[in-house]
Amino acid sequence: MVTSIRSLVTMPGKVFEYLSLAKEIQGIAKRATGAEIVLVTAVGGDPSTVGYIAQWGSLGDFEGGMAKLMADADYRAAVKKSEHLIVPGSVRDQIWRHA
Numbered sequence: 203m204v205t206s207i208r209s210l211v212t213m214p215g216k217v218f219e220y221l222s223l224a225k226e227i228q229g230i231a232k233r234a235t236g237a238e239i240v241l242v243t244a245v246g247g248d249p250s251t252v253g254y255i256a257q258w259g260s261l262g263d264f265e266g267g268m269a270k271l272m273a274d275a276d277y278r279a280a281v282k283k284s285e286h287l288i289v290p291g292s293v294r295d296q297i298w299r300h301a
Contacts, residue, residue: 209253211292235267
């Protein structure tokens, strides 16, 4: 089992506008990959940080899900709509293997 975490920082004053689009992205990602995608916001640290967390059966499942997501036109369009709301260079991906 692996957990994937994507985090990003929204532009100053744009966290709520981004969260509206993030919920759309979350739904598209769930439809495209079949994975349960959890949308989270930071409580400590930078309050403009938003994250997406998903669990996968294996690294292969993760890779397959990402391939489906990257091929999904609705996902690409939603991400494009959100570009101006994200601090450039702030997107971080992590993959964690369960112990």
